[in-house]
Amino acid sequence: MTLLEFSKKFPTEKSCRLHFKSVRDKQGVVCKKCNHTDHYWLQYKEQYQCKQCKFRTTLRSGTIMESSNMPFKKWYIAMMFMSATKKGFSSSEIQRQMKHKRYEPVWAMVHKLRKAMGKREDLYKLNDIVEFDEGHFEVETSKEKRSNLKRGKGSQRQKDVAVMAESTPLENPKTNKKSSHLRYVKMKVLEAKDADEINKTVRENIDEKSIILSDKATSYIDIARYVEAHITEKSTKETTSTTLKWVHIAIANAKRNFLGIYHKIKGKYLQNYLNEFVYKLNRRYFKEGIFDRLSVAMVCNYG
Ligand SMILES: [Zn+2]
Structure with missing residues (x-):
């Protein structure tokens, strides 16, 4: 509107x-x-x-x-x-x-x-082919922690976020060039970042009939139990721009968006900022x- x-x-x-x-x-x-x-x-x-x-x-x-x-x-x-x-x-x-x-x-x-x-x-789960990776977001520690550290300025630290992107593969019949189209994204703050939390995140956000693409992180060890298939690739510059293209674009855009609007983001509220970013990204075609x-x-x- x-x-x-x-x-x-x-x-x-x-x-x-x-x-x-x-x-x-x-x-x-x-x-x-x-x-x-x-x-x-x-x-x-x-x-x-x-x-x-x-x-x-x-x-x-x-x-x-x-x-x-x-x-x-x-x-x-x-x-x-x-x-x-x-x-x-x-x-x-x-x-x-x-x-x-x-x-x-x-x-x-x-x-x-x-x-x-x-x-x-x-209310929705991601389907089909889902890229899975983590993004690291700069946040500010809370005031209490800051005073404990006796620092004048807020100390920065990072929070890990599970980023999931559902995409549809596209193939250009003329050139045989493969690409994909982004559909929906989810971003969830991770606290423990262990296999249990990754499994829970997968179960809650991704449909069991999906295929997940990710790198070979050790905490991803059980993912295959919760979906149709889990395809891993060694993390390289190549995977970042091909197999995991959309998660990385989404992470970069979210970071740029936050830097442009907010003075600081407290770790405790990072999920709320991610919610707004994701909500609008997933409704980008609705416009008004x-x-x-x-x-x-x-x-x-x-x-
Ligand atoms: Zn009543």
Whole structure:
């Protein structure tokens, strides 16, 4: 959605509330008390009432906005900024654009949206041919750790990220040249980086009928147990540009994207930044439709 379209469609708090309600009605309201899904809408209260047990649910309750005091309009502005461009915006830039006094609530809102993007992505698994490798992202250590180290400036360290890319092989019949087309990507922060964690990551993110291409890292030893086939190649410059081409392009683009927008990324929140990058990359052909999809993600509560 462009800025112009946004200002036409959502000029007021009420227009945002009405839109939110219409999206929520389509997705369905579940009663927290009895799990019933039929509700009346009490217009004067602006609340849902369960047809079975009469329990009332506010418009925000059970959604991403549940514990937020931010006006609907500000959530919508944040969504607009986060979906409007390929590149994205930092929380401080969004705060400046919406003229909100305090940084913290804007930051919390933006990170909830990033979390919701990740939850949407978790609904899907990668299929067919999947490239698997790791990327190493620079992050800042937390403040407590910094003061322990008695350093004036934040110390940098790296976090390892499992990067998975689903691609379709293409063959040019004229030249017989083989290439591939990128479909979807997943990026998951690794903590332990051992075989157990790699196996879990594969099981959670890749369909069991897939074929995985990777290098010969020792932690990949069991991958073949969870998919149709696991093809390994010794890691060389050649594999980086052929067999594992898309994971490396995705890693390079994510790093460039983060460097261009964010002042610093704390290790603890790296997954949220990756979520936004991946969510938009996987929806790159939707263009302006990303806003609508994001509004659907918003009516769910991901804790
Ligand atoms: Zn109920």
